[in-house]
Amino acid sequence: MKIEFIPLDYESFDFNDKNFVRIIGRNEKGKRICLVDSIDAYFWVILKEGLSKSKIEEIQKKIENIRVEKPGRKTHVEKTSVFNKNYMGKEVKAIKVFITNYKDAHDVADKIDYSEVDKRRAYDIPIVTKYIMDKKLCPLNWYEIEGEIEANDLDVDLCLRVDKIKNIGMREFTPKILAYDIEASEFEAENGEILMISLYGTDYKKVLTWKRCSKKQDFVECFKSEEEMIEKFVKYVKEYSPDLLVGYFSDGFDLPYIKIRAEANKIKLNLGLDNKQPSFSRGRIVSGKIAGIVHVDIYRFIETAYSQYMQSETLSLDDVANELLGNKKKKFDFSKLGKMKEDDWNEFFEYNLHDSYLTFSLAEKIWPDISEFSKIIQEPIFDVTRDGMSSNVENHILHNLERFNEIPEKRPIHDEIEKRRAMPKYEGAFVFQPIPGIYENITFFDFTSMYSSVIVSYNLSLSTYSTEKEKEFLEVDLGKEGKAHFSKNKGFFSIILEEIIEKRKKCKKEYNEKPSPILKARSNAYKLLANASYGYLGFFGARYYCRPAAASVAALARKSIIDTIEKIKNKGHRVIYSDTDSIAFLYDDKKEVLAMLKDINERLPGIMELDLEDFYKRGIFVLKKTKDKGEQTGAKKKYALIDEKGKMKIKGFETVRRDWCTLVRELQSKVLEIILMEGNEKKALELVKESIKKLKERKIEKEKIMIRTQLKKPLSEYKSITPHVIAGQKLKEKGVPIKIGMLVEYFISETRERKALVREKVKLPDEKGEYNIDYYLNNQLIPSVENILDVFGVKIQDVADGSSQKKLF
DNA sequence: GCGGCGCTTATACC
DNA sequence: ACCGGTATAAGCGCCGC
Numbered sequence: 059m060k061i062e063f064i065p066l067d068y069e070s071f072d073f074n075d076k077n078f079v080r081i082i083g084r085n086e087k088g089k090r091i092c093l094v095d096s097i098d099a100y101f102w103v104i105l106k107e108g109l110s111k112s113k114i115e116e117i118q119k120k121i122e123n124i125r126v127e128k129p130g131r132k133t134h135v136e137k138t139s140v141f142n143k144n145y146m147g148k149e150v151k152a153i154k155v156f157i158t159n160y161k162d163a164h165d166v167a168d169k170i171d172y173s174e175v176d177k178r179r180a181y182d183i184p185i186v187t188k189y190i191m192d193k194k195l196c197p198l199n200w201y202e203i204e205g206e207i208e209a210n211d212l213d214v215d216l217c218l219r220v221d222k223i224k225n226i227g228m229r230e231f232t233p234k235i236l237a238y239d240i241e242a243s244e245f246e247a248e249n250g251e252i253l254m255i256s257l258y259g260t261d262y263k264k265v266l267t268w269k270r271c272s273k274k275q276d277f278v279e280c281f282k283s284e285e286e287m288i289e290k291f292v293k294y295v296k297e298y299s300p301d302l303l304v305g306y307f308s309d310g311f312d313l314p315y316i317k318i319r320a321e322a323n324k325i326k327l328n329l330g331l332d333n334k335q336p337s338f339s340r341g342r343i344v345s346g347k348i349a350g351i352v353h354v355d356i357y358r359f360i361e362t363a364y365s366q367y368m369q370s371e372t373l374s375l376d377d378v379a380n381e382l383l384g385n386k387k388k389k390f391d392f393s394k395l396g397k398m399k400e401d402d403w404n405e406f407f408e409y410n411l412h413d414s415y416l417t418f419s420l421a422e423k424i425w426p427d428i429s430e431f432s433k434i435i436q437e438p439i440f441d442v443t444r445d446g447m448s449s450n451v452e453n454h455i456l457h458n459l460e461r462f463n464e465i466p467e468k469r470p471i472h473d474e475i476e477k478r479r480a481m482p483k484y485e486g487a488f489v490f491q492p493i494p495g496i497y498e499n500i501t502f503f504d505f506t507s508m509y510s511s512v513i514v515s516y517n518l519s520l521s522t523y524s525t526e527k528e529k530e531f532l533e534v535d536l537g538k539e540g541k542a543h544f545s546k547n548k549g550f551f552s553i554i555l556e557e558i559i560e561k562r563k564k565c566k567k568e569y570n571e572k573p574s575p576i577l578k579a580r581s582n583a584y585k586l587l588a589n590a591s592y593g594y595l596g597f598f599g600a601r602y603y604c605r606p607a608a609a610s611v612a613a614l615a616r617k618s619i620i621d622t623i624e625k626i627k628n629k630g631h632r633v634i635y636s637d638t639d640s641i642a643f644l645y646d647d648k649k650e651v652l653a654m655l656k657d658i659n660e661r662l663p664g665i666m667e668l669d670l671e672d673f674y675k676r677g678i679f680v681l682k683k684t685k686d687k688g689e690q691t692g693a694k695k696k697y698a699l700i701d702e703k704g705k706m707k708i709k710g711f712e713t714v715r716r717d718w719c720t721l722v723r724e725l726q727s728k729v730l731e732i733i734l735m736e737g738n739e740k741k742a743l744e745l746v747k748e749s750i751k752k753l754k755e756r757k758i759e760k761e762k763i764m765i766r767t768q769l770k771k772p773l774s775e776y777k778s779i780t781p782h783v784i785a786g787q788k789l790k791e792k793g794v795p796i797k798i799g800m801l802v803e804y805f806i807s808e809t810r811e812r813k814a815l816v817r818e819k820v821k822l823p824d825e826k827g828e829y830n831i832d833y834y835l836n837n838q839l840i841p842s843v844e845n846i847l848d849v850f851g852v853k854i855q856d857v858a859d860g861s862s863q864k865k866l867f
Numbered sequence: 868g869c870g871g872c873g874c875t876t877a878t879a880c881c
Numbered sequence: 882a883c884c885g886g887t888a889t890a891a892g893c894g895c896c897g898c
Contacts, residue, residue, distance in 0.1 A: 342883065448884045475882080486886030487881070508881090509885085593884025600884085608885070638881045638887085683890065695880045695888050710879055710889075717877060717891095767877070778875045778893050814868090816892065837891080868898100875893075881886090 061218065062086040063093065063203045064231055065195055066301055067352050068438045070097070070185040075131050077160050079189045082214065082331060082350040084231075090299065092217040092331075092350075094208055097189050099160035101167055101181040102465045103153040104145055106174055114140055114151065117174055121155055126165045133162035145177070145465045147521040147549050152465060160185055179465045183456065190436055191457055193223060197432045197439060200226045212350065213296065213331040228433070233425065235259060236300035237418035238291075240312045241410050243395070245795040247318035251284050254407065255291050255316070258414035259298055265411050266290055270403040278407050285323040288316060292329055295351075302352050302439070303329075304421040306375045306413070309355040309444075313346035314338060345444050352439045354428070356420050359443040362450075363427055363586060371716040371766075372801055379416040382423055388412045426579035434583050447590035448597045454587060455554055455602065462550040467520070467601040478598035484609035485537065488616045490623070490636035492679040492692040494849055496733070497634055500699065501645045502671035503626075503655065505618070507585075508639035509592035510555055512611050512618070515664025517544055519551030519595070520604035534610040542606040551591075551602060558588045559665065615639065622658060622668065629654050635679065637695065640671065648673065674699040674707075676734050680845040693845070700734040712842045719805075721762040721834070722842040725749050729843050739850040746843050747857060753839060754831055763829045766801045781806070784820040792822075806833040 067082040077097040085091050103121065105114065118138045126133045136156045143152040157166050163181035170178055183191070190196055205218035236259040244250025254267035263277045268287045271280035281287040295303060305312045313336055320327040320335075327335045331350030338344045346353050360368075360378055370377035376387040390409040394402055431442040435450050436457040442450065459466055470478065505511065512518065516532060522545040524531060531543040562584035569577040594600050596608030619641065623633050626643050629650075635642040645651045651670070658668050677700070682693040696710035712718040713727040725746065732742040752758055767782035773796060776783045785804035790796050806819045807827035813819055816837070821827045844854045 446883050451884075479882085483886065489880090489887060504881095590884050593886095595885085597882095597884050599882065612886075640881080682888095693889065712890095715878060715890095770877075776876085780876065780892060782877085841890090870898090871896090873894085873896100876891085878889085880888075 059207060059218065060202060060204050061091065061216070062226065063091055063201050064199070064229075065093075065197050065201070066233070066439060067350055068186040068189070068197075068440075069349060070189070072131075072159065072161075075133070075158050077185060079186060081195065082212075084301070085216075089215040090213075090331075090350075092208075092210060092212050092214040093195075093203060093205070093220050094210075094217065095189070095193065095195070095220040097160060097185060098156065098192055099158065099163065100154050100156045101163045102143070102179045103155055103167075103170055103175055104143075104177040104179060104465065105151045105153065106176045107150075109151065109174055113174065114153070117172060118153060120172070121153065121170055124166055124169050126162045126169075128162060128165075131159060131162070133158040133166065135166065142463075143465050144463045145179070146467070147462075147464070147545075147547070150176070150465075160188070179468055182469050183466065186438065186441075187453065187456060190438075191460065194225070195223055196225075196436045196457075198228075198231060198429055199433065200229050202226050211332070213333070214350070231429075233301035234299065235302045235304060235418060235421050235425070236262070236295065236298050237304045237414045237421060238295075238308070238312065239305060239410060239413040239417060240315060241406065242315060247315040252287065252315065252319050254410050255287065256407075256410040256414040257291075257294060257298070258411065258418040259300065262298060263411055263415070264294065265407045266294075267403075267407065270398070270400065275404060275407055277411060283323075284319060285325055288320050288323060288327070289325060291316070292327060295329055300351060302354050302421065303348060304354045304356055304417055306417045306420070307355065307357045308353070309343065309345050309358060313353065314344065317346075343444075345440075347440060354421065354439065354443045356417060356424065359424065359428060360420075362446055363431065363582075364424070375413060375416055379420060383416065383419050385416060385419070387416065426575040427582065430576065430579040430583040434580070434587070447586060448594050448600060451587060451590050451594040452601055454558075455551070458554050459550065462553075464550055469601050470599065470603065475598055478603060478605070481605060484539065484596075484605065484612065485616075486612050487638035488619055488636065489638070489694045490633065490641075492635045492694065492697070494679050494681045494692045494845075496737070496849055497644060497677045497679070498675065499645055500634065500642050500674040500677045501651050502640055502642050502674065502699075503622075503668050504640040504671045505615075506667045506669050507559060507588055508615055508618075508666075509611050510559060510588040511664065511666045512614050513591060513595070513607075514552050514556045514559065515666050516610070516614055517546060517548055517552045518604075518607040518610050518614075519544075519549045520602045520607060521551060522547070522549035523604055523607055525606075534606075534613055536606070536609050536613055539606075539609060542610045544607070544610070555588060555591050556665065558584050558591075562588060618662075618666065625658055626654070634677075635697065642677070645673075672701055674701050675704075676700050676737070678730065678733060678846065678849060680849060683841065683845060698730045698734060704735065706731060706734060716801075717765065717767045718842070719763050719765050719834075719838060721749070721753075721758055722838045724762070725839065726842045726846070729846055733846065739847065739852060742843075743847060743852055743854075743857065746839075746847070746854065750835065750839065750857075753834055756828065756831070758829065758834075760805070760823070760829070763805050763834055764803050764823055765805060766803045768801050769796065769798060771798060772796070779817060781817045781820045784817045785822060788820070788822050788825075806830045806837075 062085055063083050065081045065083040070079050077099050079095050081093040083091055121138050122135050124135045138153050138155050140153055143150055167178040167181045202224040204222035205220045208217045208219040210217040238257050240255050241253045242250045253269050254265055257264045265278045266287045268281040268283050317327050329348045334349055336346045336348045338346055370381045380386045388409045432439045435442055435454045437453045524543040527543055530546055534542045562581055565577050565581045592611055595604050631643040633643045679692050679697045681690050699707045708714055713723045729742045732738055769786050773786050782802050785802040803823050804820050807821040808830050809819050819830055840854055847854050
């Protein structure tokens with residue numbers, strides 16, 4: 059029989075000792091379909107150069123006799139055949155070794171340690187990835203599948219055993235999404251119980267609870283017990299039959315919580331289409347997988363794909379929903395949990411439902427991104443929503459190697475990883491030493507995707523790298539580290555990256571002509587992939603790790619930017635700043651600037667391209683806050699600009715740092731605005747004086763003096779007990795669970811006795827106490843504005859009242 | 868008890 | 882452990898006096 063099919067979820071399984079893959083997706087009518095397909099279980103044995111035909115045949119025979127026994131499974135080599143392949147861009151003779159079960163590939167490969175064998179490869183690729191690589195049944199593409207109906211015990215409309223796969227291209231697909239969210243009595247599932255579970259889908263909203271029945275809210279369903287509630291949750295999910303079950307932080311909280319509570323209630327959480335429970339796996343952070351339904355933790359995808367371009371200071375559902383949807387969480391006062399009245403419960407149900415609603419809306423909003431990631435990288439939705447960018451880069455390469463007839467490199471293991479991690483840092487970007495001051499009429503140039511374009515233009519990668527000086531090779535001077543050499547024959551890494559950049563350009567152009575969320579998402583996915591490629595080269599866990607290549611990228615980028623600075627200087631411009639891929643200089647004629655840009659571009663190698671970032675009306679650079687008063691220099695990575703439309707761009711200043719209090723951030727931002735907009739430092743000074751006065755009169759609102767700092771590790775692991783660690787300890791004493799990554803909020807209070815350390819004055823927001831005038835004046839307010847005003851020769855310390863001056867007796 | 872300096876820590880820039 | 886290096890700055894930790 060023949061059907062049309064779009065793959066959504068993949069899972070491998072064994073049958074009669076052999077590997078199979080089960081793919082869940084939809085057909086053109088929206089029916090849920092299951093495919094079962096076999097897997098070619100094989101790996102590669104790369105032979106040393108110059109072996110005779112008979113020698114190779116002898117090795118094949120030896121390999122064909124290998125047997126491996128594992129508990130409950132026997133694997134043997136089923137057949138071998140010899141191919142001309144490429145490895146690291148070079149032609150090799152390689153034996154393709156087919157075995158009974160791919161899980162034993164490593165063990166079989168270990169036995170092939172003959173002297174004629176150079177390398178063994180492709181035994182360490184996840185089965186589903188390998189399946190997609192070989193059969194090209196890629197996620198979210200449409201296929202015409204021919205196959206026989208297969209008996210199954212899955213909750214699907216049809217199951218086929220695959221005979222033929224034919225790609226019939228891309229078509230739009232809107233997945234059925236169901237969002238869920240739980241509220242619990244305690245953070246730890248071991249001590250708590252689930253109070254309610256909300257579900258939100260298209261024309262679908264429910265809150266399941268066993269706590270209090272509401273007659274006012276038609277979406278609330280009340281059950282006798284937690285057990286019954288969980289059972290109904292499973293039933294409802296199955297009835298809704300979503301393609302995607304989405305939560306926010308659900309890998310870390312909701313799904314494991316429900317699993318633990320199901321166990322405590324001695325019931326099965328059989329959410330899977332195979333009626334099995336979710337499984338939790340994959341490394342450092344657990345991932346909850348449900349068979350046949352793609353469980354997506356929106357938080358994790360946002361973290362890798364969105365966070366670097368987001369303004370939000372945290373990735374909480376509240377902040378993220380606010381930024382991406384313009385909708386916030388509902389308010390609920392958790393302190394009243396112990397003494398809830400009916401209205402409080404109704405409020406709580408609303409709150410819980412709204413979280414699912416936000417999660418659902420976020421899922422709909424970011425679906426184009428998830429979908430484009432999955433299609434471009436060719437990994438399942440489950441994986442691309444959880445993998446980091448290094449895995450994404452690597453998987454994208456793996457899925458493109460076949461075109462180069464290339465055998466994949468192995469993944470590094472313990473010793474190799476340790477070796478790589480022990481390597482010293484190589485020299486990175488160039489940052490120009492700015493001279494403090496206020497500047498007018500500034501141009502910013504920047505290189506478009508500089509590091510990626512350096513990789514492509516100079517062909518830098520593992521497969522093109524050589525330690526030795528060879529003919530026709532590019533030599534890169536790495537200073538103290540010696541020299542690196544790179545072939546001029548294009549390597550697959552550069553070619554793949556160049557394609558990424560090209561495709562990005564193409565869809566960005568298309569997007570500008572005819573905007574659509576899909577095109578934007580596609581362009582963004584290519585951009586992220588390109589931007590992560592350089593980091594990938596220097597990442598210790600990478601298959602195609604190449605430290606000399608990464609160091610060469612940085613070295614050539616430095617050379618490029620320094621040469622360009624020279625060119626701009628030679629044209630008579632004063633260069634005032636530069637960081638990595640951008641150059642700022644003063645101008646008086648835009649036409650001349652553009653002509654110079656054109657001229658520079660004509661001489662740049664390969665795909666390297668210098669772009670006009672913008673013209674700015676005014677900009678300010680400040681001094682570094684050095685302790686020794688001897689040599690004062692300008693601060694790098696700290697400046698503010700205003701463009702011709704009056705839009706400010708603030709970099710590095712306290713204003714953009716979330717670990718400074720709002721008082722300081724707002725004041726500094728206003729000071730910068732007055733100075734850049736009006737060039738009026740006297741007015742700015744007046745504002746500062748006013749603020750100081752208000753501060754001294756204790757008229758500053760409490761929320762403006764709160765300091766928020768992230769806890770980046772468990773409290774016990776801090777070697778230095780800083781104020782935010784004390785705040786964390788105080789929270790813990792109060793019974794608030796301390797989670798890595800959480801922001802702790804505190805303020806610095808007055809103390810009865812004179813205390814030397816800041817941490818001795820730390821108080822939580824709800825603790826009684828006045829803010830410490832001396833601290834907020836001398837450690838917060840003054841430091842944030844003194845170097846800005848100093849540019850105008852104004853010494854704020856002289857302005858501030860003598861009694862509160864820093865260290866003045 | 869205090870000054871100085873190195874270290875730890877968080878966060879930003881690109 | 883889950884992309885790289887460069888940079889600022891605060892506040893502790895600890896030494897010496």
